[in-house]
Amino acid sequence: MGAVIRIPGPLRRITDNQDKVTVEDGSLAATIETLESRFPGIQDRLLDENGNLRHFVNIYVNGEDVQFLDNLETVIKDGDEVSIVPAVAGGQR
Numbered sequence: 001m002g003a004v005i006r007i008p009g010p011l012r013r014i015t016d017n018q019d020k021v022t023v024e025d026g027s028l029a030a031t032i033e034t035l036e037s038r039f040p041g042i043q044d045r046l047l048d049e050n051g052n053l054r055h056f057v058n059i060y061v062n063g064e065d066v067q068f069l070d071n072l073e074t075v076i077k078d079g080d081e082v083s084i085v086p087a088v089a090g091g092q093r
Helices: 028-040 042-046
Strands: 004-007 020-023 057-061 080-085
Touching: 004 028, 020 028, 020 057, 028 042
Parallel strands: 004 080
Antiparallel strands: 004 020, 057 080
């Protein structure tokens, strides 16, 4: 079965327009590596040059922000739902 990764609209051109993909168990870092092997270029959209999550990307595992879990070491298990949510900025002044 694996874990389901929900892909936001801006990244779907990298994932051949798939809105969700399935990955095996492992850490979030391993999950991102798996995504990169399947969809080259996605890792650059998620991680900065130091290998940390980009400031404008939020990732949730079963609704919990990974920043409040174990960040990239957060364990992704069979049946988990991982959501990638790009930060939204802007508004009215």
